[in-house]
């Protein structure tokens with residue numbers, strides 16, 4: 243099951259052509275940082291979990307979310323990347 247489907251209040255995955263109306267996915271349970279918070283931070287150019295925590299004015303507590311944050315950041319194209327850059331680099 244894709245992580246993007248794990249939301250609150252849905253019993254069926256959204257169709258690919260439907261806009262997502264799912265609730266934010268909490269990535270950091272200790273600090274309540276969601277996937278949308280991370281996406282907003284990345285849109286501002288923040289590219290590390292530490293920068294995300296600093297932007298949220300907090301520090302990691304247990305640290306179990308850091309690997310997930312790094313994975314999200316690695317999967318997203320960096321600003322200035324050509325489309326398909328990640329696929330071509332593999």
Ligand code: FES
Nearest residue numbers: 270272303305307
């Ligand atoms: S889940 Fe993020 S610090 Fe614990």
